[in-house]
Each structure stands twice: as C-alpha cells, then as structure tokens.
Amino acid sequence: MPQPENSASPPLAEARKFSVAPMMDWTDRHCRYLHRLLTDRALLFTEMVTSPAVVHGPRDRLLGFDPAEQPVALQLGGSDPGELAEATRIADAYGYDEINLNVGCPSDRVQSGRFGACLMAEPELVAECVRAMRGATDRPVTVKCRIGIDDQDTEESLDRFADAMVGAGVDALYVHARKAWLQGLSPKENRDIPRLDYPRVQRLARRLAPLQVAINGGIKTLDAAEALLAEGALAGVMLGRVAYHEPMMLAEVDARLFGVPQRTRTLRDVITAMAGYAERELGRGARLNNITRHMLGLANGRPGARQFRQILSVDAARRGAGPEVMLRALDMVEPELAAAE
Template sequence: MLQSPRNDADAVKRARRFSVAPMMDWTDRHCRYLHRLLTREALLFTEMVTSAAIVHGDAQRHLRFDPVEQPVALQLGGSDPAELAKATRLAHDAGYAEINLNVGCPSDRVQSGRFGACLMAEPDLVAECVRAMRDATDRPVTVKCRIGIDDQDTEQSLDRFADAMVTAGVDALYVHARKAWLKGLSPKENRTIPPLDYDRVHRLRARLTPLPVMLNGGLETLEAAQVEMAHVDGVMLGRAAYHTPMLLAEVDRRFFGATAEPVTLESIMHAMADYADREAGQGTRLNNIARHMLGLANGLPGARQFRQILSVDACRPGADSAVMFRALEAVNRPRLAEAG
C-alpha cells in the first residue's frame, strides 16, 4: 500500500525538479494514482479546473483526490480574483500541496471565458489574481504560462509578465517554451507548430533567480529533460509521460538520486488491480481506470494485445480487475516463451 508523502513547502520545491503536466481529460485522479505508483518523488498536477466550477459547482467532486497522490498541485483556470481566492481556499482545505494558475491554454473555449493563454496580454490582471490567491492560502501559488502569444515580442512581453508575477509574490513559474497563437491555430497545432525556444526560458530563469522556473514543452525523453536541468530549476513532461508511463519509473533515480530499484510492470498491474477493486466498490467503471494504462507495455512483445484487452474488455458490462491480469498475461506469455 502506498504511503502518503509529505506535502510541505520544502517537499513541494524538491518535487518540482520533475513534474507531470496538467492535461485536460487525462490527468484525473485515476491517472495520478498510476503515476504515483511509478514515481514517489515527482510533482503531479490535476487537470485544469475552472474556479467557477469549484465555487459554484460540486466542489467535492472537482477537488477529490487520494492522499497517496501527494505532492499534488491543483491547476485553476479563471480571471476573477475574488472567485479564484474562494477556489484557492477550498483547495487549501482539501489539502492540495500547491495551487497553480493556468495562463497557457490556447483553446477557444478557454479564451471565451477570459482565462488561459489570452491572459498573457493582461499581466496586471494576472498579478491581481495571484495576490488574491496568495492571500487565501499559505501553500505555494504558482503560474503556468507560455513565452508569449500571437505577435508579442517574447523578450519584452515575457519579462514584463514575469516581473508582474514576481511583484505579486508568485512562488514559481512553469513556462511552456512556445508562443500560443490564439488566432489561426488549433490547440493541437499550438502544441507543435510554434517553434520551441528553450533559450528564452533559460534567459528568463537566469534573470529571475532565485525564483524557481520550470521548463515545459517538447520534452519527449528523460535524457532530453536531464540536459535542460543544467539551465532551469525543473522540467515538466506531458504527453510523453502519459503515452509511455513506464518512463516515470526511472524519474526517481535520474532526478532525485533514489537508490531503490524501479518498479516493474507486474507490480504496477497488481497494484492497479487492487486499486480498481477498491474503486469498484464506489461505483467506478473499470474502463475509467484502464484507459490510462494503455501505454504501460509499450515496446514489449505482446503490447498490442495488452492495449486491446485493456481498451476493449475493460468496457464490457461487469468488467473487473481480472481484465488487468489478462492484459499482463498477454505480455508475460511471449517473454516466458523467449526465456524458455
């Protein structure tokens, strides 16, 4: 059984050396439970949740997490300082280790709500939001942003934005090293088309030291992430960590100096089966858990059948944790055959 790690400020600061990015529809509590089995040290993030949904909706549902996920940060979306302060107080009471404000998402839906990347054009408003959030909690309040939007000069505009955050008392910045083009590119295109500019993030970090600056965007391997650690205070991986989750099993050794042997696929599958059994008692369908596990066997013989079992059989009526053991057998069978 996992033990809940500490979530004090020093532990959170250390955990920022490596974090798993907040991703809509992906980094829910089931995904985070899986990721915590793989890495005991990394900082995990929720999906972005709007402050309005927490303040005016079902706060308990939106803020629910398992204590073993700690340290875990809640990412908020919004631009109303008073509403963000209320949401932050609720997040504080729920036990989140860090509260993060999204100033990087480029989707039309987010823009229409006046939050996300469009707020990079309004640094004074974002600073007001950060101050209101800081007044509502003693936990770290951080911001995740882009290096700029549309036709902004990324030197001047990013410095002005960052300076406003520092003045507001932000505890750390996570910077996606691409511009967000709010006009003409889809959210998917915004993840790949605007060119990466790691050097701009490096310069920002050097200028803002000792404020922690973490780099996000385009990092696909742990080797690439380690290279960047020479220039920034931490790295954040998103889709690479989600689609190939077993790479997280190497994070504690590479980034935190852990000496314990990395967990194995077999131990992960058994632990997730136990988790699925517990969740079934609360009405959780197996496919809501299994969908986050499809990439666990990537690169192994039998991986295709592993994915098929988890994606198809987990959706059948009455599906239970036995599906996970059948998926594991699909990988173990060819491995045992090779050994024999």
C-alpha cells in the same frame, strides 16, 4: 502489493525538479495514482478545473484525491480575482500541496471564458489574481504560462509578465517554451507548430533567480530533461504527453533526476497494484475503463502489447468488468509467468 509511497515525498521545491503536466481529460485522479506508483518524487498536477466549477459545482468530485498521490498540485483556470480566491479557499481544505493558475491553454473555449493563454496580454490582471489567491491560502501559489502570444515580442512581454508575477508574490513559474497563437492555430497545432525557444526560458530563469522557473514543451526523453537541468538555470522540467503515453519512463525519474535509490517497479507490480486500486474504486461507483484508459501505454514495445491495449480498452468497457481484466491483459505480455502460476 506495492503502493505509492507518499511518505517519501520530497519538499515541494525539490519535487518541482520533475513534474507531469496538467492535461485536460488525462491527468485525473486515476491517472495520478498510476503515475505515483512509478515515481515517489515527481510533482503531479490535476487537470485544469475552472474557478466557477469549484465554487458552484460538485466539489468532492472535482477536487477529491487520494493522499497517496502527493505531492500534487491543483491547477485552476479563471480570471476573476474574487472567484479565484474563493476557489482557492475551497481547495485549501482538500490538502493540495500547491495551487497553480493556468495562463497557458490556447483553446477557443478557454479564451471565451477569458482565461488561459489570452491572459498573457493582461499581466496586471493575472497579478491581481495571484495576490487574491495568495490571500486565501498559506500554500504555494504558482503560474503556468507561455513565452508569449501572437505578435508579442517575447523578450519584452515575457519579462513584463514575469515581473508582474514576482511583484504579486508568485512562488514559482512553469513556462511552456512556445508562443501560443490564439488566432489561426488549433490547440493541437499550438503544441507543435510555434517554435520552441528554450534559451528564452533559461534567460528568464537566470534573471529571476532564486525564484524557481521550470520549463515545459517538447521534452520527449529523460536524457533531454537531464540535459536541460544540467545547464544550471532551470529549477525543473515538466513533461506532458510523452509521460502519459509512455508511463514506464516515470519509473526511472527518481534515480536519474532526484538521485535516490530506485524502487523496483516491474510491470507486474504496477498492474497488480492497479488491480487492487480498481477493486476499491469500483466499490465506490467508478467504471473500470475510466481507470484502464490511462494504462494503455504501460506495455509499449513488448510482444503482446497490442492485445494488452485491446483488453484494457475493449473488455474493460464491458458491463460488469472487474480487476481481473487487468490481470488478463498482463498475461498477454507475460505469458510465461501466467503459465507458471
């Protein structure tokens, strides 16, 4: 049965060449295990976890992960330097490869907690947070941000923000190449309406070299990712929703972007491995549909994909559902193999 091969993990600076973005309610540990089956090299991110939750909440549930997921970065949300330092100290013991601070999320809930994209207006406070986090760990501390917010001049304000991060000792920046409009646009609209400005991120990357700057936002194909990297300024690309909804694209990442021999990862290999993982996780109290919900896009474009998705979403939610549900879903898209067995 194929397993994630974290023993082949690249150095972190190399892994940042391609990463899967942190996405609330999506990039949990089950999702990351699936993604690691498809790529040995990419850097994976957790969902954002707030510093108060880490300090006061159920730590193992919030921070626990399978070592096979590595390299994996933890994304924290917060704006209190002392609390972020404590959360970083706690997370350090779990063995994450990198601790990342969210300065990009535009949601109202995040703004009300004074973290996320609204902190783009307070670079000095963010720098203080980064310094506090760096003082609490020997692991790299990075920041994910936007090119600006609301009416900011993205030339002046982004440079000012980035320079503050460099002064605080940040190890890398991940920059979403859109402004965040905190007034008047929903979080969903903030993913599409503000115009993309890749050249602005590339100018920043050239100015800050050799600091690693990775770009995020609107990158929908590996062709587009390769083209951005080929221009030379950027250290990495980060894909979000498309990597989640079309996960099989990750099976091409190692060969195309890292230049390493590509392991054969057939759909059957992946489903079989996830069935084994599910059996283990169900024994620990997990629900099958919390695992299969991340797998719905695996068969996109194949005959039988609709039935595949239906089984993984409906049948997996039934009481007592087990790993055999995954194998039954696979039979919908590979009936000839099922008949031969």
